[in-house]
Amino acid sequence: MMYGEQTVEIGSESGNGDVRNEGFLRPLISAYSTLPLHGMTAIPGKISGALMVVDSIEDAVPLIHGPIGCAFQRKINPFRPYLPFYETPCTDMNDVDVVYGGEDKLSLGIRETYEKYHPNLIVVITTCPSDLIGDDFKAVVEEIKAKGDVGCDVVYTTGDFVGKTKPVGYQDALFAITDQVLCNGIKREEIERNEESVNIVSFPIHGAGLKVAEMVSVLNEMGIKINKICFDHTTVKDLYDLPKAELTITDYPMAWARLMKERFGVDHYEILAWNRYKETRNPELFSPYGFEGSARVFMEIAQRFGKEAEAEEVIERRKKDATERLSKVKKGLEDKEVAIMGGIHGIGMTLLRDVGIKASVIIYKTQALESRLTSEAINEMLDINVELARKYGSDPEVVVNPTIEEELKAIKETGTDLVISMGATAHKYNKEGIRTFNPMNFMLRHQRIGFEAPIELAMQLKEALKKPRKRNPLLSMLEYDPYRTNLIPEWAALADMFGTLRQGAVGDKDRYDSMYTI
């Protein structure tokens, strides 16, 4: 789940850039992340995604155009619940506004927001009531700008600009900023290009500054410059500089990146290339990590600049160096076998292959996906996992939607050394004397494009193998749902209800899209 993807970027929470004690922060963050709400029992909706974008731009402020309750409940940031959205000014629509229109309140709200915060950008986020009554957001924003009432840019995001591209709020806010600010009135030929440079843009909670450091170093060695990295203390001015690059690298397909190509000719490259997967059915496209995955990504980026030769030399050198160091680190892991959870998220098979570990069991739980993906997509996802495992020398036993007893039986019978499992279920294995490795910390802080990640993974796995095998966790005394083994029965019932009702929602069930945004 992407829900829990918080990273050390919160070290800057203090406002002075100090890196805080990660040992303290990790359990703090995890405590919030384990609330099994996201996708299974509830979805935060478009406003949260838009707020996340605005929150990631240091000198931008949101303005929620709706009743006060919309701003109240959005205080909790679903992507980083430990760090609420403190600034959520709101137009506080009431029943009179719903009847006669909320445009005057919006106009007033924009002016007041500017007076209070003096931001460089105000992002108006519309809500159900203002969307439904048909307020003319565009006209209000344009009038404010034309009159020069505020000394900053103003954009509005409704969720309608990007169709159903998920996550809607996140995609739509970035699209709105690109369309209404970056591309507004600026001609392609007027842009001063930063030749042979790239933008690296990742999901705001992914800690771009930390996780792309190696990528930046490799690209620089290839002769490719970095124009901008987002979101890492990003300002409005940084956004204005985005069109100067030749290429924008994103985690997954982004509507705003396509718009920038259309308007400014800035090409885009997606690390998780599911668009290309749809054409080729090559499962390797889901494995951008590890030596081979990273080498492929770097080479594909280099090809966009005609720098294959430079890339080949850099990739080979880096890979050779890392392989030599890894060979020392991974001693003792070669004969180990792990049980993994099937799905797109998690530690990739390529990384496990790099560290010399085989998958003995793949545990595949589809309940949470069934309301969002077609059965074909779910089966295809399983096939991808199994195919990659077999390709890399494993012959795993595959168990689909097992009870905990069935899981444990498969794990014990295969002599599995370690279960790669999130914290929510680790106690069940520990109780039975099976060691676990929580991949979340690795995924959040270490899994990235580059050649160092396999070394770090090997070190962490070795540490996990030294941990106590058997525990008697308090958690294992609670009753859990037999199939949704991370949920107590009350939550399982809620998940069933939510999943069932959501199933019928128009456009909510995708073949692939949801696979990467849940």
Place this chain on the structure above:
Amino acid sequence: MDGGKFFGAFRACSGIQDAVVLTHVPVGCNWGAAMFKSTSNQPDIRQACTVMHEREIVFGGEEALREALVRANRLYNTPLFVVITGDAPAIIGDDVEGVIDSVTLNKEVVCVDAAGFKGTMRKGYEEALVRLAQLMKERTVIKNSVNLIGFCPDEFKVDADVKELTRLLNNAGIKVNCVISKCSLDEFVNAPAAELNVVMGQGTELAEHMKKEFGVPYLEVDYPYGLEGTADFINAICEHLHAGVNEKKPDLEPFKRIYLYLHELYGTPVSVIGDSHAEHMARFLDSELGFDIEVLAGNEDDYFIFEQNVRNSNTTILFGSSFERNITSELRIPLVRFTYPVFDHVCVYDDAPYAGFRGAVCLTETILNAVMGFGDKFGGLTIKTEEG
């Protein structure tokens, strides 16, 4: 910051502990309601949603509601469904009651109209309780019994506070008939059996309604923070019921153990923000701990102005909710969380209240620890000498 009518209604209705609340809203509203509620009571998640999407907005959400009712009926074996409608169905004009009437369910169903743009959280709470009161039945009055009105199931320390107040009232010979809204449906239905309704901050409209319909008188009291506040609370109820004044004195021993710290904190400038409890908390801090109240604000007041007032004050401790973490972080002062919403602290120990005599001890302990354990306040300071 006010939460709006939808939240008020949701909090009132979800307090019926064997009811399922079906929110007829898009996913976002449902998410917020669930998130705020689940911090300190994670198994208590009796909530379903009709998951309104564009299709429902365009063609109406009645079919989605009907389907949700039928499915929820299969899934939850509970005696009551409360359907709370939010902004979107209110605007598009879904005939919610018509849908409810068209479905045969083996349970009571109550519909609450709670579009966020139609009022404050308080209004939502009040109206929802009056709406639920249609379930109440005339009952023989139980002598020396009270209903406590004004609670919500997601308040910080609510379980512990209710337990402590029940203990204190029982010691005074008074039975707690029903805690609203933190009770079973059966208790709620039988609420008119109480001799007196005790309104604590909110729920006045329900008390008025019950007075009119069932002849139950009511008494409005402060939320009982502190020793004096608690004694006033008990005595006011006893007096009204002619149960005699409670003579039992609180235990002062815990305060004796820390009296030197209390000396030092006497006169500390503090600020308070919150719901209907804020004023009562401020009274305790002022009257009993001797703190100076710099800024006192309610949730419906302008939050921006509240923050400015606090910045311009000498506030050394702020009493509020999780929302105030930002301003306390900025001012580098401790935050004591006591009012809704609290989503960055949990409270699961039912014997550590903030209300009542025991609550006075726990609250004082919390305040002292918040100050004594607050290293940052001094960590970053440098003492300037004449040499600079």
